[in-house]
Amino acid sequence: MSYIWKWLTVATSVAAVVAQDCPVYTEYSQEIHEPLSEGRLQLPYMRPDPACRTFNSTSVEKVIEDMRARLQDPDLARLFENTFPNTLDTTVKYFDPEQNLAFIITGDIDAQWLRDTANQFAHYHALLSIDPELATLVKAIINVEARYVAEYPYCNAFQPPVESGLEPTYNEWALNVRVNPPVNNETVFECKYEIDSLSGFVKLSRSYYEETGDDSFINDNWIAAIDQVFRVINEQSQASFDDDYNWVSYFNWTGTAGALSPRVFNHGNGEPKGYTGMVGTHHRPADDLSVFAYLVPANAMLSVELGHLHEMLNKTNKLPEIAEEARIWSERIEQAVWNVSVIDDVFAFESNGLGSHFFMDDANVPSLLSLPYLGFLDRNDTAYVKTRQRILSKQNPYYAEGETWNGVGGPHVDPWHPWPMSHVSAIFGTDDDEAILNSLYLLANNTEGLGLMHESVSIYGDKEVAGVSRPYTRPWFAWANSYFAEMLLDLAERKPHLIFNDSTPYRVGQD
Numbered sequence: 434m435s436y437i438w439k440w441l442t443v444a445t446s447v448a449a450v451v452a453q454d455c456p457v458y459t460e461y462s463q464e465i466h467e468p469l470s471e472g473r474l475q476l477p478y479m480r481p482d483p484a485c486r487t488f489n490s491t492s493v494e495k496v497i498e499d500m501r502a503r504l505q506d507p508d509l510a511r512l513f514e515n516t517f518p519n520t521l522d523t524t525v526k527y528f529d530p531e532q533n534l535a536f537i538i539t540g541d542i543d544a545q546w547l548r549d550t551a552n553q554f555a556h557y558h559a560l561l562s563i564d565p566e567l568a569t570l571v572k573a574i575i576n577v578e579a580r581y582v583a584e585y586p587y588c589n590a591f592q593p594p595v596e597s598g599l600e601p602t603y604n605e606w607a608l609n610v611r612v613n614p615p616v617n618n619e620t621v622f623e624c625k626y627e628i629d630s631l632s633g634f635v636k637l638s639r640s641y642y643e644e645t646g647d648d649s650f651i652n653d654n655w656i657a658a659i660d661q662v663f664r665v666i667n668e669q670s671q672a673s674f675d676d677d678y679n680w681v682s683y684f685n686w687t688g689t690a691g692a693l694s695p696r697v698f699n700h701g702n703g704e705p706k707g708y709t710g711m712v713g714t715h716h717r718p719a720d721d722l723s724v725f726a727y728l729v730p731a732n733a734m735l736s737v738e739l740g741h742l743h744e745m746l747n748k749t750n751k752l753p754e755i756a757e758e759a760r761i762w763s764e765r766i767e768q769a770v771w772n773v774s775v776i777d778d779v780f781a782f783e784s785n786g787l788g789s790h791f792f793m794d795d796a797n798v799p800s801l802l803s804l805p806y807l808g809f810l811d812r813n814d815t816a817y818v819k820t821r822q823r824i825l826s827k828q829n830p831y832y833a834e835g836e837t838w839n840g841v842g843g844p845h846v847d848p849w850h851p852w853p854m855s856h857v858s859a860i861f862g863t864d865d866d867e868a869i870l871n872s873l874y875l876l877a878n879n880t881e882g883l884g885l886m887h888e889s890v891s892i893y894g895d896k897e898v899a900g901v902s903r904p905y906t907r908p909w910f911a912w913a914n915s916y917f918a919e920m921l922l923d924l925a926e927r928k929p930h931l932i933f934n935d936s937t938p939y940r941v942g943q944d
């Protein structure tokens with residue numbers, strides 16, 4: 434018997450009846466729920482009522498208990514308890530193990546982003562070998578995403594699979610956008626081309642394999658998707674002009690005013706680029722327009738993930754030609770990142786392959802600050818250390834500091850709203866205890882008393898700036914919650930003395 438979760442549809446089962454009475458989490462996440470934590474911050478308990486949770490996992494509950502028993506500060510314990518299960522508690526909008534399909538929303542927007550899902554589940558990877566139901570869910574996500582990528586490799590966010598019976602979400606921002614090649618808005622929620630979306634799909638697939646040893650997701654559907662990933666890599670690594678000055682465009686994103694924020698210039702192609710060995714992109718991980726096509730952190734992630742793809746295929750003894758192509762591209766991109774984008778030992782954020790670079794960092798992942806998290810280099814790498822110093826300073830146009838909050842933001846919100854995720858990346862990128870604790874408590878202090886991670890937080894608090902008072906954005910942002918919990922689990926293993934009463938490391942899956 435298959436269990437299908439249909440939220441807000443006419444109830445035909447007990448679970449759905451209960452779900453109908455469940456509050457919308459966008460509202461629930463903005464209200465204080467008791468009991469409050471017993472620490473200085475008195476953080477609320479933000480998990481939905483058990484009957485309203487979208488997926489139950491005993492292994493997840495065990496990790497929460499294990500961490501609660503060890504975390505010295507009750508406020509951090511509460512933050513972990515709220516954030517670690519947030520994706521399973523609130524975003525599994527549909528799951529049918531028999532059909533091997535699922536639909537995972539990003540949080541307060543009713544659509545599935547390729548990048549977000551890969552990250553929303555990253556902190557559960559270590560559980561996949563001990564929790565078969567959770568593994569089945571992740572396999573279903575890989576399968577539905579393989580279908581999306583095989584058909585629309587240039588798109589970033591998707592509608593529910595038809596089998597779910599869920600209505601597509603109306604996206605007014607996509608109505609007047611013209612995408613070439615065209616897309617169907619019953620399948621695609623939004624089609625911004627971002628190379629890290631495809632890296633996210635690869636990361637989810639290979640992580641699932643690494644934890645479970647199960648390669649049964651490698652079906653025709655998945656192979657078709659991987660073929661499309663390489664098609665995009667080949668197309669988007671080419672220069673904008675060929676040797677005879679013919680214009681090269683495989684994908685463009687145009688349309689009429691209103692829907693484009695902002696429009697992609699040069700008829701939807703972005704800034705012209707030369708060949709480097711890196712892969713160009715149009716939009717960044719925040720879905721903002723790139724200035725130059727070669728987004729360095731996204732290429733770093735792509736290189737790392739293609740390396741893992743090679744290893745995985747090699748171990749499974751499948752698809753040797755694709756394995757070889759993955760290895761070649763992984764090395765080519767890695768070399769090009771170092772050759773083209775490092776100037777005076779500092780990484781540029783974007784390059785055009787014609788000698789121009791843009792120095793800044795964006796707040797989410799992949800970012801330059803997150804290069805060690807991505808697995809591209811060591812925390813102590815000289816170029817990383819130098820780049821990091823610059824990112825966390827006035828030299829980064831999107832770094833900002835207030836009395837009680839600071840960090841890296843981006844044009845997605847505005848320069849005075851640093852994102853909590855930037856501090857999570859900063860923690861992953863250092864071994865310095867003082868820097869770690871500083872970032873950790875900036876995060877804990879700045880949840881607006883709501884005990885969840887938000888997209889961005891204003892350095893001006895609730896003061897009105899540019900005509901609006903916006904202390905924070907996105908009350909329900911599942912990826913940010915997952916990333917915070919993933920970081921606390923990393924500290925539990927790497928720096929237990931900072932957060933536990935004793936220095937015994939805790940590893941998920943240990944008894």
Ligand SMILES: *[C@@H]1O[C@H](CO)[C@@H](O)[C@H](O)[C@H]1NC(C)=O
Nearest residue numbers: 448483484485486487488489
């Ligand atoms: C999770 O468990 C609760 C009972 O604790 C139940 O009411 C709810 O329906 C379950 N959710 C799912 C998706 O199975």
Ligand SMILES: *[C@@H]1O[C@H](CO)[C@@H](O)[C@H](O)[C@H]1NC(C)=O
Nearest residue numbers: 501502503504505506933934
């Ligand atoms: C850790 O130690 C503090 C003070 O030494 C104590 O108050 C707290 O209960 C301990 N926490 C745990 C989880 O053992």
Ligand SMILES: *[C@@H]1O[C@H](CO)[C@@H](O)[C@H](O)[C@H]1NC(C)=O
Nearest residue numbers: 601602603604605608618619
């Ligand atoms: C899809 O596009 C059509 C035509 O612009 C529009 O009428 C419809 O509402 C859109 N559907 C969704 C789900 O956005």
Ligand SMILES: *[C@@H]1O[C@H](CO)[C@@H](O)[C@H](O)[C@H]1NC(C)=O
Nearest residue numbers: 613614682683684685700702
């Ligand atoms: C837009 O992309 C299509 C391929 O989908 C291509 O045929 C067309 O030439 C491109 N247009 C421009 C202006 O780049």
Ligand SMILES: *[C@@H]1O[C@H](CO)[C@@H](O)[C@H](O)[C@H]1NC(C)=O
Nearest residue numbers: 746747748750751752753756
């Ligand atoms: C796996 O890698 C090894 C060493 O590079 C190579 O000899 C072997 O042919 C590869 N196997 C497959 C199936 O790609």
Ligand SMILES: *[C@@H]1O[C@H](CO)[C@@H](O)[C@H](O)[C@H]1NC(C)=O
Nearest residue numbers: 709710765766768769770772
């Ligand atoms: C990077 O530079 C090295 C040494 O100069 C060169 O051998 C290699 O071909 C370059 N790679 C790329 C992708 O540009």
Ligand SMILES: *[C@@H]1O[C@H](CO)[C@@H](O)[C@H](O)[C@H]1NC(C)=O
Nearest residue numbers: 810811812813814815816864
């Ligand atoms: C960086 O750290 C690694 C492992 O912790 C060590 O092996 C390496 O030598 C260090 N490199 C530098 C440049 O300090």
Ligand SMILES: *[C@@H]1O[C@H](CO)[C@@H](O)[C@H](O)[C@H]1NC(C)=O
Nearest residue numbers: 837870871872873874875878
């Ligand atoms: C967090 O808030 C407390 C109390 O206001 C303050 O003492 C502490 O310095 C803050 N921590 C950071 C890292 O800002």
